[in-house]
Amino acid sequence: MASNILYVKATGPKLLKKINGGLNNNPSCLQFMAVFRKLIVHSGVLPSTSRNVAIMDSTQCLKLSEAGHREAAESPFNDNNLDHTYCTWISIKHVMFVSNIVTYIAGFVVRRIMSAIAMASSKPARLKVILGESNTEKLTLPNGIPDSLDDLLSKVKDTFGLKTNIRLQYMDKDFGNDFFNLSSTSDLEDLGTVKVIQEEAVQPFVDIETAPSSSAVHSDDSSSLASNDTILLSSPESFSSRTQQWPANFPIPMFSYDTERQLQKGNSEYKANNKILTVTPRMKTDILNRLVEEIYRYRAYPEDAQFCVVAEALIKKHPCLKEPGSFNGCYGWKQRLKYKMGNYRTLLKFQGCPELTVNSLKNKASTSVCPAAKIKKPRRAEANFYPSFPVGETQESMEKERIELLTAIKKRNNDKVIADKMARTFAYRRQEVVNEEPGIEDFKDRWPALFQQKEINAEFLRLMALPLEQTFFAQLDRVSSQLIEVIKAKGGAIRAKIAGTMKIYEEVWILSIGTLRDIYHFKFKTKKLKSSNFQTSC
Known part of the structure; x- marks a missing residue:
């Protein structure tokens, strides 16, 4: 032990200076403690037997200086023919981690090797992608052709910025280079050709407030929209087209994964203990961003009542977000949405969104240099007020x-x-x-x-x-009876002029009433007959 202490005294300053690169002759306390600890462990200094203090830590350290002088303990492997022996066996009480350390290391090595083999075996692939009659692109797949068709579809949509649903067709050389629907990526090969078919079904959406009678709107007259004369809303390459009016029940979108988990937990606690969730700044930002994006799908300049509808829909779906000090529980959320919507419009304006840059000062006349003068906004029902050009068009x-x-x-x-x-x-x-x-x-x-x-x-x-004719006739059917009563109340020349028309209307009305009565009796008799046949069979 005395020799070890002498060794520490002799080599301490040199080692300290060497470890610190010879650049620090006045080490700090932490540096000295770290170097001194290394010296003690390296030299194998043991505690004194005649001490007047208690040892707080009885952990036995492995002393490198005594590794060559220790007698080798009995190895559990009982193998004396080891080719390489770098250290003697040390008898340690094996814990679960120490026992399985080889398994852990082997799993890590195997995983790395399999990943390297997979990357080496997957050769890059290139595909010729036909997007249109005069639009052909090259798709490079660094990891080869995906095994799943869904992965290939998502890769094509992300690479070429396609927003609609698509399906792929591949060129089959066995059938004269004709195109066939692609059902599996195994049919593809490197330097192959695929064609993108964009599936865009245009379905007119009707505002519930303006046309409550949905059955009347989607009548037989609306079948013309599904015929060959399909009405196109706008170019499929335009990003700013809106396909529906402001919904009666605003749909709250899905938030990020961690936000949804916290909201789910908060809703459970609110139902159980009526406890309000504490919203973190990150969580609040995520909620507002998603809501603003969803609002912009319908309106770029929503009104105050529409902000209120969104806030009420939010706390209805997630009651844990209610605000105790608010008169309706969501006033604060409405105000935050207003400010966030303004910031979102500013962001889109800087990105060159035509719907918003139309109101910038540089696009106004010299006589209207005030920011609030002649602001061009969509009117009450205009969904696509100022759309942008299709991609690539000027x-x-x-x-x-x-x-x-x-x-x-x-x-x-x-x-x-x-x-x-x-x-x-x-x-x-x-x-x-x-x-x-x-x-x-x-x-x-x-x-x-x-x-x-x-x-x-x-x-x-x-x-x-909104479809013009279907919406108009649907609303006309709602007020037709009241309109007829107003017409009947007219007198004089107007009454004489419409007398013939009203006579025809009354005859048609009586005929339709009789037809409806016959249809009702026919259905009633048919239902009664089926019921009697069922009882007979039973």
């Missing part, structure tokens, strides 16, 4: 499409081409109306196809996200 290309449309309207049986070009130029037409405010005659000269009955219905659907 004002020059849109003007070229308009000129081609003037030629196409002069041809017979060309409704399909006209409908496609009108849908593609919708954003260009709307920006012209909002920015220039042209007169009817000038606008009719530039867009003669718009003044056809079919295109008026299509333009109304693109602008309002």
Whole structure:
């Protein structure tokens, strides 16, 4: 032990200076303690037997200086023919981790080896992707062709920015390079060709407040929307088209995973103990961001009542978010949504969103330099007030499409081409109306196809996200009886003029009542007959 202490005294300053790189001749307390601990362990200094203090830690350390002088304990392997023996066996009480350390290390090594083998075996693949008639791209897959078709679909959609549902077709060389629907990625090979088919089903959405009678709206007349003359809302490549009005029941979106877990736990505690959840700043930011994005799907400039609807829908779905000091439990959430919506509009304006940059000062006339002057906002029911151009299109290309449309309207049986070009130029037409405010005659000269009955219905659907004729007749059916009573109350020349029409209406009404009565009796008799047959069979 004396020799060990002498060794510490002799080598301590040199080792301390060496460890610190020879750059610190005045070490701190922590540095000295760390170096001194290394010296004690390295030299194998043992506590004195004639001490007047108690040992607080009885852990036995492995002394490197005595490793060569220890007698080897009996190894549990009983193998004296080891090729490489780097240290003697030390008898230690094995715990579970020490017993399984080889298994842990082996699992880690195997996992790394399998990952390296998988990366080495997966060769990069390249595919020719046909997105349209004159739009072909190259898709590079660094890890090879995915094993799952869903992974390949998501890769194609993420790479080329496709927002709609798609399906793929592959070119089969055995059938003369014809395209077939792709059901498995095993049919693909490197340098193969696939075609992207975008599936975009346009379904008109009806506002519940403006048309409560959904059965009346989706009548037999609405079957024309499902025919070959499908009305296109806008170009499928446009990001700003809205397909429905503000919903009667606002849908609260899903938040991030951790936020949803906290909300689920908070709702359970609220039901059990009526305890309000403490919302963290990160959680609050996530909720507001998601709600604002969902609001923008319907309105860029929502009203105060609509903010209130969203806040009430939030606390209805997640009651743990109620505010005790608020008169309705959600006033604070409504105010936060207002400020967050303003910040979100500012962000989109900086990114060049046309719906918002139209109100910037640089786009206003010199006579309207005030920020609050002549703000262009959508009216009550306008869903697509100021849409952006389709991806890759400019004002020059849109003007070229308009000129081609003037030629196409002069041809017979060309409704399909006209409908496609009108849908593609919708954003260009709307920006012209909002920015220039042209007169009817000038606008009719530039867009003669718009003044056809079919295109008026299509333009109304693109602008309002509501079918014109179906909505109008549905609302007319609701008030038709009251309207007829008002007409009947008229006298004089008006009564004489409509006498013939009212007579025909009454005859049709009586006939329809009789027909409905016959249908009711027929259904009642059929139901009664089926019931009697069932009892007989039983």
